[in-house]
Structure formats: structure tokens, C-alpha cells
Amino acid sequence: MNTxxxxxxxxxxxxxxxxHNITNYVVMNYSANALLAVGASPVMAHAIEEVEEMAGIAGALVINIGTLSAPWVQxxxxxxxxxxxxxxPIVLDPxxxxATHYRNTVLAELLETAPPAVIRGNASEILALAGLGGQTKGVDSTASSMSSLDAAHALSERFGCVVSVSGAIDVIVQKDRVSYVENGHPLMTKVTGMGCSASAIAGAFCAVQPDSFLAAATAAATMGVCGQLAFSKATAPGSFQIAFLDALFELTSEKLVELARVR
Amino acid sequence: MNTxxxxxxxxxxxxxxxxHNITNYVVMNYSANALLAVGASPVMAHAIEEVEEMAGIAGALVINIGTLSAPWVQxxxxxxxxxxxxxxPIVLDPxxxxATHYRNTVLAELLETAPPAVIRGNASEILALAGLGGQTKGVDSTASSMSSLDAAHALSERFGCVVSVSGAIDVIVQKDRVSYVENGHPLMTKVTGMGCSASAIAGAFCAVQPDSFLAAATAAATMGVCGQLAFSKATAPGSFQIAFLDALFELTSEKLVELARVR
Amino acid sequence: MNTxxxxxxxxxxxxxxxxHNITNYVVMNYSANALLAVGASPVMAHAIEEVEEMAGIAGALVINIGTLSAPWVQxxxxxxxxxxxxxxPIVLDPxxxxATHYRNTVLAELLETAPPAVIRGNASEILALAGLGGQTKGVDSTASSMSSLDAAHALSERFGCVVSVSGAIDVIVQKDRVSYVENGHPLMTKVTGMGCSASAIAGAFCAVQPDSFLAAATAAATMGVCGQLAFSKATAPGSFQIAFLDALFELTSEKLVELARVR
Incomplete structure (x- = not known):
């Protein structure tokens, strides 16, 4: 994995x-800054008149339904x-x-529209998406990533895609491949848009790494390592979110290899 | 009040x-981070297909017309x-x-739709909402919170709700109850979304304190105390807004009781 | 220029x-905070029911097509x-x-609707807008500001407006007037919304300086000087964006005159 x-x-x-991000209003700024900090070039565009052209010139497409509405779904x-x-490559963040029937319906439609390379969500979302129940509290998870392993496998089988579940231990699944990333810090759950940024950064890695399973693991490791580096600078969520962007920018591949705990 | x-x-x-927040684009990120930092769980959702279901699973609803448009009003x-x-409980931030006839019309419609538990705004907004004149300069206040006391009382009577007016001294009114909160710092007016976050946090407290008058006072005290704590760390608005989120996260109930000046 | x-x-x-800003979702929060920090009063409003009234009470209008869609264009x-x-005065940020045909079409329509006082963009955008080719990579520039001098002159002639091109050296053009601003720092390109904030701040200066050419130069110098001041405090993009807001707030006219390199 180090290579x-x-x-x-x-x-x-x-x-x-x-x-190219079609994402939610809450995280647009933070996701764009995370992409810029790590070294990618973000563009947010959602007009039906231009999304196809924008998708055409982009290296990856990130779809995030956080603040969905009918025109955006179209x-x-x-x-x-x-x-x-x-x-x-398409990354889908469910x-x-x-949380609502509308989200479930839209997700089913999106998955039918085109197969994503990667589905990235928290355990509650992955459980819900796999139809295996699971309680979602708004947009926060109430389940552990490990508990969603079966759901992740089921989704991967059904849609032929990588499923990346964020949690204390990130779990990345593709058919018979499984990878665990034991990086990160609990304070990441106290900053809005951390999960959404994980999806955006997964998109950036998918654009340069054709094996989406590896790209998703690198993305999870990058997020987790930068979460740890940020916590070494800042222990409350305001300063932590800023230190996290700094860490993405300052991260070297040597540091990533040194700190990543991927197996 | 300490208890x-x-x-x-x-x-x-x-x-x-x-x-559950249906709020404006400008502050969505900051309000979500403020709610997370203080200990609540934010969700932003505005699609007509799901807002009823989302309101149903939430502990409180916060309505903010900062960047309103017809589909959002619906x-x-x-x-x-x-x-x-x-x-x-519903918190309405007018x-x-x-500033415009459209805002006034929409506010009248919203107030007719359902009685909010709390209306929270600055003095100009409360004066305008009460139909007692007052000049609004876009979204910034040009009046003092004390000057809007009559307007706050009138609104409280008319809609049977708590009216919380932010200013150098916050004034919270419900029928014959009045509370004054003398916390906060002028630098809070130099950060966008401080008022909106005050409304979001008022929503969070209303979800756990059935007496909305008390919840509004606690929210105002929490905002004000954290403003003071933030200013002890940062004296310019960029670093101040970050220190404010840190303060919300680090605030203990002991610290709140010690620093709150509520009467 | 010092005076x-x-x-x-x-x-x-x-x-x-x-x-009054009708701008994109990504930068709304940062632009509002930048305007507040420098001393202006921002308002974001896009509803067709109120934009005329809002434009009427504002000192300047800033139009930014970053996340455009049909209702917003209207x-x-x-x-x-x-x-x-x-x-x-109107400032237009293209x-x-x-990047897409839709953006080009909309820009042509907007320019036909009303002449802006200032068009402010990066070199790729100015080249594209002038129809002189140039490759835009999403929203990031792939050309130098100096290379767009002819395009800026052509646009200025055609629309009778000031054209302000951001880059390592900012170039401001109006008919036979040219000004160069050699301030700023490369890290500004790693923070989303820096260009958009430059446009918002150009709007603020246009509201108090009737000569839009001078207003655009002051805005470019203010941005550039604050970029340098911010870099003296923070060398990674997360903390840099915060230090930049602090610098806007703390900037004195003496400091601006001392550090500005305008010719």
C-alpha cells in the first residue's frame, strides 16, 4: 500500500x-478549500445547461445529496x-x-442512472442504502463502521462499485477486497463537511488512480492522517477545521506513508 | 437563572x-459548525418533498429568511x-x-402559518416586524436593542411568542416577562452569521428546555459568554470567528454560570 | 495614487x-466576512421579488456567476x-x-443588460470573455495577467468599463489608462473565493470612489497588501484565509499606502 x-x-x-462537484450548500466552501489544499482544482456547477459540459472537462464527478432538491437531482x-x-469516475455521497423517504428514492434513482466508482458514507447511511435498516439521525451516524461491513459488501456486489465507510475505523470494500484504515480523530465528527470533504478528495484520487479501491483507501488515509496532524495543533473544532486544511496542504507523501495505518 | x-x-x-434548519446560504456552514460545537446535531434540508418528514424527526425547527426565494418560502x-x-418548537429569524417589501410580506405569511416559539432578530428587524418603523440597512441593525422593547412586547402579545432581541444588551420578552443579557462583544457584529447562529442555538435549547423564554435567555447568554471568551483569544474577526466555535465547544456549565450576566 | x-x-x-451581492454559493460566507472585515456592509439577496429594491438601497451591486442557474441569471x-x-456601480465577476457554453452565453446577455463599472476576473476569464481564446480550467486561470492585456483593452473599449485582471501582477485597464498592482501572494490561489472577494471589495470601493478605475486599483492593492500581511502570519491556506480576514480588519490607510506597489 505504501507505493x-x-x-x-x-x-x-x-x-x-x-x-466537478454537485454538492450541498453547507460544505461547498470547505470542500473547495480541502480540494485546493490537497492539490486538486475544484469546480462547483449545478445548472442543467452546463453540468454535462463541466463533467466532460473534469477528471472526476462528486455527487452529494446533502441539501438536495428536484432541480439539483435532475x-x-x-x-x-x-x-x-x-x-x-463518479463518487456518490449518500x-x-x-433520514427521509425522499433521500432514499433519489438515491435509488441516482444509482440506477449511472454506476458510481465509489460510494462513500457513514455507517448509518451505508446500512440504510443497503436496505439493511440502521437508524440515521439527520446526517450523523448512529452505527459503527464495522457493523456495516455486510451492508458494504452487499452494496458493492449490487452496484459493482467500491464502498467506503467512514468511522473510527474506515472500511473500504470491493467484492472480495477489504481494506481497513485506522487513522483519524473523533474531533472530525464535530466539524461539518468532513465526510463530504472525504468524498470530494476520494474524487480527486479517483482522477489519478484508475483502481478506485486503491484511490478510496488513499483518500481515507489522507483524511485520517491529516485529522491526526490537525489534532496535534488544535483540540477544539473551530481551530481544528483550519489546522486540517493546513495539514492537507503541508502533507508530504513521506509523511502520509509514515503515519497511514492501512491494512 | 443559574440553575x-x-x-x-x-x-x-x-x-x-x-x-432542522431552513436557513440562508451565507451562514449554513457556520451555523452547522456552531450547533455541532455546542453539542447539538444540525441538519439542513429545504426540499418540499422532505421538509415535513425532517421536521418530524427533529427536536426543533429554525427558519431563517436571509436568502429567501419562493420555493424556499413554500x-x-x-x-x-x-x-x-x-x-x-420553531425559532424564526426575520x-x-x-429591507424589502418581499421580506415583510413573507414574514407576515410565515407568522400566519404557524406560531413560532421564539422570534430572534436585531433591533431594526424587530422594529420593522412590529410595524413600528425602524430603518434596516440590508441585514445590519441601525437601532439599539433597548429601543425595540415596545416592539418586542407588541410582537410577543400578538403572536404569543418569546421575542429575543440581540444587541449590546440582549432583551428577551414574553408577555410580562423580561430578561436582559449583558454579555457579548462588539466584534460579533463583524462576523457574518453570528445572529443566525444565535437563532440556531436558540433552537437547540428550545429542544431541551420546554419554557422557551428560559431557552432563549440561555441561548443569548451562551452566545454572549462565548463571544467574550473568544475575544480573550482573538481580537480580529477572522480568528475571532474560529475562537468563537472553540469557545462553544469548550464551554462548561460552570463557566457559563460564572460569566453569564442575566437579569 | 497614495492620496x-x-x-x-x-x-x-x-x-x-x-x-448587494448576487454571487455563488461557494464564496458567500467568505465574501460577506471579507466585506464586514474591511468595513462595508454586505447583503446577499437573489429573489426576483426583491433584487430591484435591494439594488436600490445598496451603494453597489456585485454580480458573480460562479454557480449560476436560470432563476439566478434572471x-x-x-x-x-x-x-x-x-x-x-456594478462589478461583474465572470x-x-x-469553461462552458452556458457561461459564455449568460455573460454575453449580462453585458448586454447593463454596462458594469468594473469587470474583474483572472486572465483566462478575461481572455475568454474578450473572445480571444484562452483556456479556462474550471474556475482557475491557466494564463498570466500580463498576457491578457490586449483582451482587457478590447473589453474596456467594447463595454466602456474598467477591466481588472488578477494575477501575480494585477492589471487594471480603462481605455488609455493602465495601472499595475504588484502586491499579493501565490497562496491566495489556494483559498477559494479570493477572487470573488476581490470583486466584492471592488464593489465596496466603487460605492465610495466615483472613478471606478481608481476604485478598482485601490481594491486590488487592498487585496494584495492584505495577502502579504496574512502570509507574514500564516503559510498554509487554512490559517492564511483567517489571517487574511484579520488583515482586512486591521489594515490602516497608512499601512496600505506604505505597502501598496501601484504604478
Whole structure:
């Protein structure tokens, strides 16, 4: 995995891939700053008149339903169809899956529209998405990532995609491949948009690493390592979110390899 | 009041209430981070397809018209009606009341749709909402909170709700009850979304304190005390807004009781 | 220029002009905070029901197409027409010009609707807007500001406006007037919304300085000087964006005159 981590981060910085985000209002600023800090080039665009063209020039598409509404869902579908046609990787973040019927319905439609390369969510969302129950409290998880292992496998089988579950231990699944990332810090759950940024950064790595399973693991390790580095600077969520952006920017591939606990 | 302050903050941390926000684009991120930092669980959702369900699972509903538009107003009404039906507390933030006819019309409609537990605004907004004139400069206040006392009383009578007016001295009114909170710092007016976060946090306290008058006072004291704590760390608005989130997270009920000046 | 810099900043603080922004979701919070920090009063409003009234009470209108969609474009046109009728200065930020056909079409329509006082963009955007080619990578520039000098002159001639091109050296053009601002820091390109804030602040200065060419130069110098001051405090993008807001707040006209390199 060390070679992969090193390759992926260096490639991301060399290519600075354009990542097209159709994401929620709450996290747009933070996700854009996270992408810029790690070395990618973010663009947010949701107009039905331009999403296909934008998806066409981007290296990856990130779909996040955090503050969904009908016109945005229409744009998501157009962009996903286009990205799929062009063979561009799609990352889907099923924010709040299970919280309302509307989210569940939209997620089913999106998954039917085009197969994502990676689904990244918390355990509650993955459980809900797999139809295996699980209680979602708004957009926060009430289950552990390990408890969602079966759900992740089921989703991976059904949609032929990587499933990345964030939690105390991140679990990344693709068919018979499983990877565990034991990095990160609990304070990350006290900053809004950390999960959404994890999805955006997974998109950036998918743009430079064709094996989406490896890209998802590198993304999870990058997030987790930077969470730890940030906590060494700041122990409350305001200053922590700022230290986290700094850590993404200052992260070297050597540091990533040294601190990543991927197995 | 000390027992209330202690109870409310401890209850908020114990329950971590889900607060459903239909709020403006400018402050969504900061309000969500403020809610997380103080110990609540924020969710932002505005689709007409899901707002009723979301209001149903939340402990409180916060309505903020900062960047209103017709589809959002429709969602606000649906959510308010549902929350009222279920007896969930509603906090209404009349951002920019008096600045345009549209805002005034929408506010009248919202107040007719469902009675809020708390109206929280600055003095200009409260004066405008009460139809007692007052000049609003966009979304910033040009009047003092004390000058709006009559307006606050009039609104409280008319809608049977608590009216919380932010200013150098916060004034909280409900029928014949009045409370003054002499905390806070002028630098809070140099950070966007401070008032909106005050409303969001009032929602969180209403979810755990059935007496909305007390909840509004605790919220005002919490905001003000954290403003003072933040200013002891940071004297310019960029670092101040970050220190404020840190203060919300680090605030103990002992500290709140010690520093709160509520009468 | 020193007299202008001193006058403009002092006037901005004395007047605290209301700046009406119809801007993109990503930067709304940061732009509002930048305007507050420098001493202006921001308002974000995009509803077709109120944009004309809001433009009427504001000192300047800032139009930014970063996350455009059809209803927002309609509101932009209404607001621009009203501002033009009332002789209020308009700043247009053509975010992502050249990235999609939709952006190009909308920009052509907006420019036909009402003449802006200032067009402010990066070199790629200015080249695209002038129809002189240039490659836009999403919303980031791939050209140098100096290379866009001809494009800036062409645009200025065609629309009778000031064109302000951000880059390592900012270039401000109006007919036969040219000004160069050699301030700033490369780290500014690693924070989302820096360009958008430059446009918002140009709007604030246009509200207090009737010569838009001078206002645009003061705005560019203010941004650049604060970028340098911020970098003296913070060398990674998270803490840098916060230090930048602090610098805007703490900037004195003496400091601005001392550090500005305008010719």
C-alpha cells in the first residue's frame, strides 16, 4: 500500500485534477478549500445547461445529496450519465440516507442512472442504502463502521462499485477486497463537511488512480492522517477545521506513508 | 437563572438534539459548525418533498429568511405547519425585515402559518416586524436593542411568542416577562452569521428546555459568554470567528454560570 | 495614487456602504466576512421579488456567476437593470468564463443588460470573455495577467468599463489608462473565493470612489497588501484565509499606502 499512497498523492499534485462537484450548500466552501489544499482544482456547477459540459472537462464527478432538491437531482442525473459515458469516475455521497423517504428514492434513482466508482458514507447511511435498516439521525451516524461491513459488501456486489465507510475505523470494500484504515480523530465528527470533504478528495484520487479501491483507501488515509496532524495543533473544532486544511496542504507523501495505518 | 443555565447546557449535551434548519446560504456552514460545537446535531434540508418528514424527526425547527426565494418560502411553510402540528418548537429569524417589501410580506405569511416559539432578530428587524418603523440597512441593525422593547412586547402579545432581541444588551420578552443579557462583544457584529447562529442555538435549547423564554435567555447568554471568551483569544474577526466555535465547544456549565450576566 | 488609497479606505470605513451581492454559493460566507472585515456592509439577496429594491438601497451591486442557474441569471438581469437606471456601480465577476457554453452565453446577455463599472476576473476569464481564446480550467486561470492585456483593452473599449485582471501582477485597464498592482501572494490561489472577494471589495470601493478605475486599483492593492500581511502570519491556506480576514480588519490607510506597489 505504501507505493500506492506515495504514487497517488504525488500524482494528485502533479496533475491537479479538475473535480466537478454537485454538492450541498453547507460544505461547498470547505470542500473547495480541502480540494485546493490537497492539490486538486475544484469546480462547483449545478445548472442543467452546463453540468454535462463541466463533467466532460473534469477528471472526476462528486455527487452529494446533502441539501438536495428536484432541480439539483435532475442536474446530478445529467452529469452522472455524461461522466459514465465518458468513463469518468463518479463518487456518490449518500448524505442522510435513511433520514427521509425522499433521500432514499433519489438515491435509488441516482444509482440506477449511472454506476458510481465509489460510494462513500457513514455507517448509518451505508446500512440504510443497503436496505439493511440502521437508524440515521439527520446526517450523523448512529452505527459503527464495522457493523456495516455486510451492508458494504452487499452494496458493492449490487452496484459493482467500491464502498467506503467512514468511522473510527474506515472500511473500504470491493467484492472480495477489504481494506481497513485506522487513522483519524473523533474531533472530525464535530466539524461539518468532513465526510463530504472525504468524498470530494476520494474524487480527486479517483482522477489519478484508475483502481478506485486503491484511490478510496488513499483518500481515507489522507483524511485520517491529516485529522491526526490537525489534532496535534488544535483540540477544539473551530481551530481544528483550519489546522486540517493546513495539514492537507503541508502533507508530504513521506509523511502520509509514515503515519497511514492501512491494512 | 443559574440553575436554568446549568440545566439547559447539560441537557443539550446529553440529548444532542437534532435541529432542522431552513436557513440562508451565507451562514449554513457556520451555523452547522456552531450547533455541532455546542453539542447539538444540525441538519439542513429545504426540499418540499422532505421538509415535513425532517421536521418530524427533529427536536426543533429554525427558519431563517436571509436568502429567501419562493420555493424556499413554500418549504418553510410546510415545515412550520408540520412542526406546529407535532408541538415542536420553531425559532424564526426575520433577517433583513424591513429591507424589502418581499421580506415583510413573507414574514407576515410565515407568522400566519404557524406560531413560532421564539422570534430572534436585531433591533431594526424587530422594529420593522412590529410595524413600528425602524430603518434596516440590508441585514445590519441601525437601532439599539433597548429601543425595540415596545416592539418586542407588541410582537410577543400578538403572536404569543418569546421575542429575543440581540444587541449590546440582549432583551428577551414574553408577555410580562423580561430578561436582559449583558454579555457579548462588539466584534460579533463583524462576523457574518453570528445572529443566525444565535437563532440556531436558540433552537437547540428550545429542544431541551420546554419554557422557551428560559431557552432563549440561555441561548443569548451562551452566545454572549462565548463571544467574550473568544475575544480573550482573538481580537480580529477572522480568528475571532474560529475562537468563537472553540469557545462553544469548550464551554462548561460552570463557566457559563460564572460569566453569564442575566437579569 | 497614495492620496487615492488613503481617501478610499477612509471613505469606505466612514460610509460602510451596503454592497448587494448576487454571487455563488461557494464564496458567500467568505465574501460577506471579507466585506464586514474591511468595513462595508454586505447583503446577499437573489429573489426576483426583491433584487430591484435591494439594488436600490445598496451603494453597489456585485454580480458573480460562479454557480449560476436560470432563476439566478434572471435575478441578476433585474438587479443590473435597476442599478444601471439608478446610476449605481456594478462589478461583474465572470467566474469560469470559457469553461462552458452556458457561461459564455449568460455573460454575453449580462453585458448586454447593463454596462458594469468594473469587470474583474483572472486572465483566462478575461481572455475568454474578450473572445480571444484562452483556456479556462474550471474556475482557475491557466494564463498570466500580463498576457491578457490586449483582451482587457478590447473589453474596456467594447463595454466602456474598467477591466481588472488578477494575477501575480494585477492589471487594471480603462481605455488609455493602465495601472499595475504588484502586491499579493501565490497562496491566495489556494483559498477559494479570493477572487470573488476581490470583486466584492471592488464593489465596496466603487460605492465610495466615483472613478471606478481608481476604485478598482485601490481594491486590488487592498487585496494584495492584505495577502502579504496574512502570509507574514500564516503559510498554509487554512490559517492564511483567517489571517487574511484579520488583515482586512486591521489594515490602516497608512499601512496600505506604505505597502501598496501601484504604478
Amino acid at each position: 500506492t499512497l506515495e504514487h497517488d498523492l504525488n500524482a494528485l499534485r502533479a496533475v491537479a485534477p479538475l473535480v 442536474a446530478m442525473k445529467l452529469a452522472m450519465k455524461k461522466a459514465a459515458d465518458l468513463g469518468k 448524505v442522510g440516507a435513511g | 436554568t443555565l446549568e440545566h439547559d447546557l447539560n441537557a443539550l449535551r446529553a440529548v444532542a438534539p437534532l435541529v 418549504a418553510m411553510k410546510l415545515a412550520m405547519k408540520k412542526a406546529a402540528d407535532l408541538g415542536k 433577517v433583513g425585515a424591513g | 487615492t488609497l488613503e481617501h478610499d479606505l477612509n471613505a469606505l470605513r466612514a460610509v460602510a456602504p451596503l454592497v 435575478a441578476m438581469k433585474l438587479a443590473m437593470k435597476k442599478a444601471a437606471d439608478l446610476g449605481k 467566474v469560469g468564463a470559457g
